Amino acid sequence: MIMGQAGLLIFGPSARSLPATYTGVITFGGINLAVPKLMIVIIGLSIIFLLYIFLNKTKTGRAMRAVSFLPETAALQGTKKR
DSSP states (O other): HHHHHHHHHOOOOOOOOOOOOOOOEEETTTTEEHHHHHHHHHHHHHHHHHHHHHHHSSHHHHHHHHHHHHHHHHTTOOOOOO
16 A cells, blocks of 8 residues: 555556557458457467477476476476475
8 A cells, every 4th residue: 555655646646558559450351350459369379378388398397397296206306396
């Protein structure tokens, strides 16, 4: 609450926003898609895909999954618990 009130005192109560990076509408098969919302979906799916690759293809990701599944067994096989 203190930080919120300090923010109000410093910046004021008026709403502020950043200018839109992507603007416009794409029409595809009779469906109108707003470009900002489409970019949010594309970026979100990209992040999910990269997280999937990280967890399944890297040594660190596999170790994280092993520790979360069976911590004792992972420790016996050399994965350190921290």
